[in-house]
Structures are given as structure tokens and as C-alpha cells.
Amino acid sequence: MTVAAQPQAHPQKVSLREPPSWRRTKNQLMTVLMVLAFVVTLVPLGFVLVTVIAKGASIISWSFLTSSIPPPVLPANVGGMGPAIVGTLEITALATVIAVPLGILGAIYINEYGGKGFLAQVVRFMSDVMTGVPSIIMGLFIFTLWTLRFQYSGLGGALALACLMLPVVIRSSEEMLKLVPDSLREGSYALGATKARVTVTVVLPAAVGGIVSGALLAVARATGETAPLLFTIGIVTSVNANVFSGSNTSLPSQIFLNATQPYDGAQARGWGAALTLVVIAFIFMIAARLVTARFARYQR
Amino acid sequence: MAEHRQEFEHQLEAIEGKVIELFAMVGEDLPQATRALLTGDSGTLAVLVERDRQIDALYRQVEELANKEILLQQPVAADLRFLLSVLRVVPELERSHDLVVEIAAAATHSLTGDLSARTRGLVEQMGDLAAAMWRQAADAWYQRDRDAAVTLTERDEEMDALHASLIAELASGQMAVPVTMEMTQVARFYERLGAHAVNISRRVVYLAGSAGLPGGI
Amino acid sequence: MEQSEQNVAGQTGKKATASMRGPEPLVRHPAEPAGTGNLIFDVRDMSVWYGGFQAVTDVTLPIYENEITAFIGSSGSGKSTVLRAFNRMNDLVPGARVAGEMYYRGANLYGADVSPIAVRRRIGMVFQKPNPFPKSIYDNVAYGPRINGERNRHRLDEIVERSLRGAALWDEVKNRLKTSGLALSGGQAQRLCIARTIAVEPDVVLMDEPASALDPISTGAIEDLMHELKSRFTIVIVTHNMQQATRVSDRTAFFYVLTDSASDTRTGVLVEYASTKQIFEDPQDSRTQAYVTGRMG
Numbered sequence: 001m002t003v004a005a006q007p008q009a010h011p012q013k014v015s016l017r018e019p020p021s022w023r024r025t026k027n028q029l030m031t032v033l034m035v036l037a038f039v040v041t042l043v044p045l046g047f048v049l050v051t052v053i054a055k056g057a058s059i060i061s062w063s064f065l066t067s068s069i070p071p072p073v074l075p076a077n078v079g080g081m082g083p084a085i086v087g088t089l090e091i092t093a094l095a096t097v098i099a100v101p102l103g104i105l106g107a108i109y110i111n112e113y114g115g116k117g118f119l120a121q122v123v124r125f126m127s128d129v130m131t132g133v134p135s136i137i138m139g140l141f142i143f144t145l146w147t148l149r150f151q152y153s154g155l156g157g158a159l160a161l162a163c164l165m166l167p168v169v170i171r172s173s174e175e176m177l178k179l180v181p182d183s184l185r186e187g188s189y190a191l192g193a194t195k196a197r198v199t200v201t202v203v204l205p206a207a208v209g210g211i212v213s214g215a216l217l218a219v220a221r222a223t224g225e226t227a228p229l230l231f232t233i234g235i236v237t238s239v240n241a242n243v244f245s246g247s248n249t250s251l252p253s254q255i256f257l258n259a260t261q262p263y264d265g266a267q268a269r270g271w272g273a274a275l276t277l278v279v280i281a282f283i284f285m286i287a288a289r290l291v292t293a294r295f296a297r298y299q300r
Numbered sequence: 301m302a303e304h305r306q307e308f309e310h311q312l313e314a315i316e317g318k319v320i321e322l323f324a325m326v327g328e329d330l331p332q333a334t335r336a337l338l339t340g341d342s343g344t345l346a347v348l349v350e351r352d353r354q355i356d357a358l359y360r361q362v363e364e365l366a367n368k369e370i371l372l373q374q375p376v377a378a379d380l381r382f383l384l385s386v387l388r389v390v391p392e393l394e395r396s397h398d399l400v401v402e403i404a405a406a407a408t409h410s411l412t413g414d415l416s417a418r419t420r421g422l423v424e425q426m427g428d429l430a431a432a433m434w435r436q437a438a439d440a441w442y443q444r445d446r447d448a449a450v451t452l453t454e455r456d457e458e459m460d461a462l463h464a465s466l467i468a469e470l471a472s473g474q475m476a477v478p479v480t481m482e483m484t485q486v487a488r489f490y491e492r493l494g495a496h497a498v499n500i501s502r503r504v505v506y507l508a509g510s511a512g513l514p515g516g517i
Numbered sequence: 518m519e520q521s522e523q524n525v526a527g528q529t530g531k532k533a534t535a536s537m538r539g540p541e542p543l544v545r546h547p548a549e550p551a552g553t554g555n556l557i558f559d560v561r562d563m564s565v566w567y568g569g570f571q572a573v574t575d576v577t578l579p580i581y582e583n584e585i586t587a588f589i590g591s592s593g594s595g596k597s598t599v600l601r602a603f604n605r606m607n608d609l610v611p612g613a614r615v616a617g618e619m620y621y622r623g624a625n626l627y628g629a630d631v632s633p634i635a636v637r638r639r640i641g642m643v644f645q646k647p648n649p650f651p652k653s654i655y656d657n658v659a660y661g662p663r664i665n666g667e668r669n670r671h672r673l674d675e676i677v678e679r680s681l682r683g684a685a686l687w688d689e690v691k692n693r694l695k696t697s698g699l700a701l702s703g704g705q706a707q708r709l710c711i712a713r714t715i716a717v718e719p720d721v722v723l724m725d726e727p728a729s730a731l732d733p734i735s736t737g738a739i740e741d742l743m744h745e746l747k748s749r750f751t752i753v754i755v756t757h758n759m760q761q762a763t764r765v766s767d768r769t770a771f772f773y774v775l776t777d778s779a780s781d782t783r784t785g786v787l788v789e790y791a792s793t794k795q796i797f798e799d800p801q802d803s804r805t806q807a808y809v810t811g812r813m814g
Binding site: 115181183184186187188189190191192193194197201202205206 | 604606609611634635637638641642644646648649650651652660661664665710713714717
Binding site for chain 2: 759760763797798799800801802803805806809810811812813
């Protein structure tokens with residue numbers, strides 16, 4: 001092996017350091033500001049979590065989760081929030097069953113079939129508008145249309161929640177469908193698939209992770225809504241398993257009711273309900289993550 | 301529209317220039333060799349030998365250039381036909397100039413005085429015909445004339461006829477044996493020069509391609 | 518010859534004037550076909566519009582069975598448009614319209630009662646950028662047969678293996694058929710797409726620059742594959758790579774962008790169509806010569 005010529009001494013050393021300048025300082029300043037902003041954002045979240053856990057943890061027990069709701073004046077160790085938990089779960093479940101399929105179908109229409117057509121544009125616009133409508137208006141809407149005719153029921157509450165969830169599901173599903181590259185659709189068409197088959201066998205499976213997590217987020221949000229339920233489900237203190245008729249209750253409603261009572265027992269039960277609600281929402285978030293991870297198995 | 305591959309175009313032009321130079325050298329030296337033979341001038345040989353060295357050098361240059369362009373440029377269509385034709389034609393040019401040198405060499409063997417009139421006449425005719433055929437072959441190459449092959453084939457038949465006459469004349473035994481043997485070789489040189497000219501004109505048919513012909517291929 | 522206008526998306530457009538078309542294209546048919554010699558596609562005076570823009574004008578050419586035909590030409594000359602017209606993929610573009618005639622084995626591709634779905638089951642397509650579905654390798658290849666109604670597990674296994682072997686991919690993936698199709702390298706992914714396409718046993722395979730996104734080794738593998746597949750299918754490929762056209766194709770069609778300075782419009786036309794040897798050794802049209810020698814981009 002031949003030896004190359006001796007490397008010459010560099011006549012002038014090249015400096016790769018950035019010279020000290022205003023730009024560097026600005027960068028550091030911005031970094032600090034960003035970290036501060038992050039911390040500031042976390043503070044209320046942390047505060048809420050800590051407070052809820054601190055104040056509600058002591059009352060949680062199996063009997064708390066299953067007993068009927070006692071009159072507010074009774075102390076904390078009597079009764080529980082059983083009916084409220086059942087109510088929340090069944091009303092939210094019904095709302096999901098109504099809103100999610102409709103929302104996904106709506107998104108499929110907008111993205112795959114409607115294109116730039118008038119109807120698609122209308123649906124898109126109205127979804128955007130609906131995301132901004134205050135939840136109490138939704139409650140009022142269902143109250144006038146439904147509850148006045150059919151009395152309080154869990155179904156009324158579910159309808160109100162569904163109105164809140166629907167635009168969220170439509171918009172997030174549409175975004176997920178848009179993310180599916182056209183090359184996949186082309187590949188499916190080229191194999192002789194009809195439009196419906198392309199959508200069901202290629203587009204939906206490709207977007208399903210995002211769609212499901214979007215739907216779960218909508219559900220998590222709906223779980224915590226109070227205002228629309230005020231007019232539509234009434235109040236009960238024992239479990240109403242029939243979600244279609246008869247008044248019902250939910251955790252947010254109970255938190256509202258108990259928080260305004262002067263009795264310690266009611267206060268404690270309110271905090272317990274709050275903690276339960278937070279835990280339920282948390283479970284939904286984790287489920288969303290797990291579902292996304294499972295469906296993303298084929299994405300890489 | 302903008303033309304690309306200017307560098308390649310320049311290289312092709314350079315090769316063409318050298319090929320034309322080769323044609324020119326053969327075309328000039330052939331009549332000189334004939335004249336030297338008929339006048340017994342032995343000085344011409346040295347000149348032509350020097351020219352032959354130049355031709356060998358030029359021939360090698362052209363080959364190298366053509367090889368390089370074929371390797372590096374992936375030529376197709378007219379470019380490819382040109383480069384392949386160059387590689388086939390320059391050996392013919394080089395060999396032809398060797399024959400011209402041989403004819404001039406015959407001039408140094410002091411035969412001139414011993415040639416019969418008829419021999420002299422036939423040699424002159426063959427020399428003129430060969431020179432004419434070479435001028436035509438050079439033109440055919442330069443103008444990419446695919447029809448020249450037909451004409452040159454006909455003239456080659458003329459050359460063959462002259463060759464046959466010369467051989468017959470030599471066989472009649474009028475001249476001394478060494479002279480006869482020498483002139484037989486010279487007759488063959490001219491006949492070969494004619495054949496090379498015809499070969500070149502056939503290569504030009506490939507080079508020219510068929511674009512513009514009615515009905516294409 | 519009758520010209521029928523098939524209105525694909527319900528819009529109208531201007532037909533190009535005769536001056537736009539330029540001189541007659543040079544279409545020569547060599548005596549010995551490389552395949553069986555049967556006529557697969559018979560294209561007559563075909564034009565394609567996208568809205569008001571005429572992408573190709575009056576294309577006439579025959580495609581023969583079991584041969585590889587290459588379409589070459591600069592960008593915008595309409596080669597991909599003509600290719601996509603063969604399997605009616607232009608239908609997916611809103612505003613696309615086809616005039617003239619395209620016959621596939623004697624049947625009018627754009628006839629009133631022709632289903633594009635049926636067309637695409639017989640005429641498959643491989644795209645420039647490999648597009649495996651986000652499913653397992655097995656499910657990718659089985660996709661076509663499944664949507665055609667095949668449910669039997671054993672038959673599907675057979676089809677998957679046969680197609681992967683046909684695409685020269687079986688040995689590399691036979692132990693991981695359940696892994697994601699997206700995890701494959703570029704060359705493997707493209708071979709997977711080829712396997713997917715041949716799994717439905719089409720008659721014709723169209724390839725739109727199939728190797729342009731791949732490295733030279735993968736390109737070589739795809740080209741070898743094309744030679745093998747030629748005996749079972751008819752292949753039409755669009756390529757920018759002229760050396761690929763010479764290595765792979767039996768016939769070559771050269772497309773060109775014709776500009777009409779008077780009306781400031783452009784359209785693609787077919788200029789010359791002959792055996793690949795003819796096009797690349799002795800092209801008749803000066804524009805073909807300028808393009809294949811790289812003088813004109």
C-alpha cells in the first residue's frame with residue numbers, strides 16, 4: 001500500500017463556531033420562554049389532578065361505587081354514587097352508538113364521495129359551526145324537541161351528547177381519511193375494486209387507528225358534559241337501568257348538585273364523583289392509545 | 301429548442317475531422333505513388349513512408365477517441381452508427397495507405413525503363429481509376445451518400461477488367477521475369493485499393509441510415 | 518373512419534384543429550412479432566381531454582400479445598395518459614374525456630355498457646412509486662383474489678405463493694408473510710406490487726415508470742422479471758430511461774409535445790412507433806433522433 005503524501009499543515013484553521021451574537025441570545029431567551037409557558041400550562045392541570053385526588057380519594061370504596069345516592073344531609077360514609085356511574089356509562093354508551101357511526105359515515109361521504117360538491121361543502125361547514133355551539137344550547141335544543149314530548153330519559157341526554165360528539169367525530173375522521181395517500185386508492189382501483197370496496201377494504205383500515213382514537217376522544221369529552229344533561233335527564237337517586245325511559249342521573253350532574261350543598265357529606269360525595277369521572281376519562285384516553293398502537297402495527 | 305450534449309457533439313466533430321484528414325492523405329498520396337512508379341522517381345518513397353507514420357498515429361488516435369465515446373456516452377441512432385462506422389473504416393484507410401507506400405516502393409526498383417507501352421498504359425489507367433474511386437469514396441463519406449456504393453461497385457468491375465488485362469499482358473512474357481513479378485504485385489495493389497474504396501462506400505450505407513427514403517425500411 | 522366521442526365525466530372540450538396534429542406519425546410494423554402476433558389493443562385516432570386541455574391528440578397504434586412495448590418521450594407528451602387510458606384509470610380524474618376508439622381484443626374499451634371494474638380486472642397496473650397496502654404481505658397479494666370472491670384458504674395460499682414466485686419475491690419473504698408490506702425495501706415493495714397485480718391473472722400488465730424510484734440492482738431485478746413475465750402477459754411500460762427501453766422492450770413508441778404557437782396550446786402526439794432496434798438504431802423522424810440521442814430533452 002502506497003503512503004499518501006504528508007498532509008500539509010493547514011495554512012489557516014477554519015472556525016466552525018458560531019460567533020457570539022444577538023441571534024444566539026435570542027435563541028436562548030426563546031427557549032426559556034417556551035419552557036416557562038409549558039410549566040405554566042401544566043400548573044393548572046397538576047393543581048386540578050392533585051386537588052381531585054386529595055379530596056376524593058378518601059371516600060372511594062366499593063360501597064361508594066355501588067350504593068344509591070342518599071339525601072345530601074347524610075354524612076359521607078352513607079350511600080354513594082352508584083346510579084350516577086351507571087347513568088354516565090349508559091348515557092355515554094348510547095350517545096356513542098348514535099354519534100360515532102353517523103360521524104364516520106359523514107366523513108366518508110365528505111372525503112370519498114362528495115369531493116367539491118355542494119352537499120359536501122355544506123356538511124363540512126355545518127360540522128365546523130356545530131363544534132362551536134355551546135353545549136347548553138344543545139341541551140336546550142333536545143329539551144324543546146324531545147324532552148318536552150317524551151319526558152326526562154337517558155335517551156334525551158344521549159341525543160344531546162350525540163349532537164356534541166357528532167361534529168368532532170366527523171372532522172377528526174375526515175382528517176384521518178385525508179391522510180390516507182391517494183396512491184393506495186389507485187392501487188386498489190387498479191385491481192378492479194369498486195369505490196365502495198376501495199373505501200372499506202383499503203381506506204378505512206388505513207385510517208382506522210386515527211378514526212378510533214378520534215372517536216374515543218369525543219367520548220371522553222362527552223363523559224364530562226354537564227349542561228346538556230341538565231334539561232334532559234332529570235334527577236334520580238337510584239339506578240335506572242332503562243336508559244330509554246324514566247329520569248336518570250350522571251356523574252357531572254351529581255357533582256353539580258352536591259357541590260352547591262352546604263353539607264360535608266354532600267361535598268365529600270361530590271369530590272368522590274369528580275375523582276371517579278376523572279378516572280373514567282383517563283381509562284378512555286389509555287384505551288385510545290392502545291387501540292392506535294395496535295392498528296399502527298401495519299403502518300411501518 | 302436548446303441542444304444538449306455539446307461536449308459530446310464537439311468530440312464527434314473532432315473524430316470526423318480526423319477521419320477526413322485520413323481520407324485526404326490517402327487521396328493525395330495515391331496519385332503521387334502512381335506518378336513515381338511511372339517516372340521511376342525513388343525519392344517519393346521516403347516522403348510517403350513519413351506520411352505513413354503520421355497516418356498510423358492518426359489512426360490510433362481516432363480509434364482511441366471512438367472507443368472512449370462509445371464507452372462513456374452510451375450513443376444510439378446516428379451517433380452510434382457514426383462511431384461504429386468510424387471504427388470499421390479507419391483500418392481500411394490505414395491499410396490502403398500501406399498499399400500506396402508499396403506502390404511507391406516498387407518505383408525504387410528501377411523498372412520503369414523496362415515496362416512495355418501497354419503495361420505502362422494499363423498501369424496509368426488503373427492509377428487514375430483508383431484515384432477517382434478514392435475521391436468518390438471520400439465524398440461519399442463526407443456527404444453520407446448511400447447511393448455511392450452502387451456507382452463504386454460498377455467502377456470496381458472496371459478495375460477488375462483492367463486488372464485482368466494487365467495480368468494477361470504480363471503473362472504474355474514480353475518483359476523480364478523480375479519486372480513481371482513486380483508488376484503483378486503492383487496490379488494487385490491497385491485492385492485491392494479499388495476493393496477498399498468499395499468497402500468504405502458500403503459502410504456509408506449503414507452510416508447514412510434510411511431516414512428520408514420513401515416507405516422507410 | 519367514424520369517430521365516436523365517449524363522454525366520461527359529462528363535460529365538453531374543444532377538439533384540436535388539424536394543424537395541431539403535425540405530420541403523419543411514422544408507424545412501422547416489423548414482419549416478425551416478438552410474441553404471438555395477436556393484436557391486443559387497437560387504438561385509432563384516440564384523444565384525451567382533461568377538462569378543456571387536450572392532453573393527447575389522434576393517437577393510433579397497435580399493441581401485440583406477449584410483447585413488451587415501451588412508451589418514451591419527454592414530460593407532458595402524453596405517454597402516461599395513453600397508458601392510463603388502456604385500463605380506464607383516467608375515469609378517476611374528474612373532467613377526463615376520451616374520444617376516438619380503443620379496442621381491447623376486439624371489444625370497445627369505452628363502449629356504453631363496459632364496466633371499468635371488469636376492464637381493470639383484466640388489465641392491471643404497476644405504479645411508479647411502490648404502493649403496498651398497509652396490510653401483511655399475504656393480505657396484499659391476496660387482496661385482488663379476495664375482492665374477486667375467492668374465500669378458500671388453500672386456494673389463496675396457492676395463489677399467494679405462485680404470485681410471489683412469479684414476482685421473484687417468494688424466497689425472500691416466505692417466512693414472514695404475516696409481516697407488514699410497508700416494511701419491505703423499495704425493490705421488494707415494487708415486486709410485491711407486481712405480485713399483487715399478477716395474482717388476479719390479468720391479461721395485460723401496464724407499468725408506469727416501474728423502476729424510476731429504485732436503485733440499479735432493484736431495477737435490474739425488475740427488468741429480468743419483465744422478461745420472464747412476457748411469456749404469460751402482454752406488457753406496456755412508460756419509461757424515461759432510454760437504456761431501460763432498449764434493454765427490455767420489443768417495440769417502442771415515441772411521443773412528443775406538439776406546440777401550436779398560434780393558439781399557444783400544447784398537446785401530445787405519437788411521432789414514431791417501430792421495433793426498438795429500429796427506433797434506437799435508425800429512427801426516421803428527426804424529432805425521434807433528437808430525443809433518443811439526448812440532443813432534445
